[in-house]
Amino acid sequence: MKKPGLLRAAIAALYPAYARDPHKLAMWVERGTVRATGGRQRGFAWEYQLIVLAEDFTGKPEGLFFAVVDWLRTQQPDLIQPNTQGFPFEVDVIDDKTFDVKMTLPLREVVTATPVAGVGALPGGWQVEVQPEVELFPDAAEIGPGLTSIWVRSNGDAPVQVAPDPEA
Structure with a gap:
């Protein structure tokens, strides 16, 4: 799974406190499913809910959401198209300047499988690779x-x- 690490890097780039104190930006996966066609292509897609919890956030919450939505433009663009449901969130207001922000992002990653031999191959002679998202913007x-x-x-x-x- 590449997307959790990519999102963490995008948030930390705008909010360096999360790079210095990464345990304050928790991420975990829930309700994951694997979808495969059963056809000749041996790859699959995994779909999952990425839970993002930004603890003790002291910036403007809209800035954090902007960072996530901007990341979604390239990493999960179908999620921010017109007439889509979007993604749910919760905010715990600790005081007038501090928030815990929890977002649930429905993500998908496509994994291809190619028969190969040699270095880097899985047992059985397969190379599996997470594919980049198709660019819509x-x-x-x-x-x-x-x-x-x-x-x-x-x-x-x-x-x-x-x-x-x-x-x-």
Whole structure:
């Protein structure tokens, strides 16, 4: 599982106190499931609830949520699409400047399996690898030559520009 470590790094980058005191940023997995197709592709996907508990958070809670939502843009973009359910959270208000924040993030990671021989192979000759998330929000620099923006339309609504970010 790569996503818990990636999220921890993203939060610690914005809030260095969690890098200095990592036990204050607890993460654990609940209700995990493995899904496989049973077909020729021997890989699978694991889906799980990542519980994130930021203890003694003294910043603005909206900053912490921004860090998580921004991370979700690249690591679980389907979770922040229009008309999705989002993710649940709880906040324990310790005093007017200190909070314990608990978030439950429904995450998914796809694992591929490739037959190989030699170093790095699992017993039986397989290499398994967690695949990166498909990018739904390209940066302006990555749009490509000749393409200047990306727009989407949903259910007859007016088109909305999604790349490059019109507010950037």
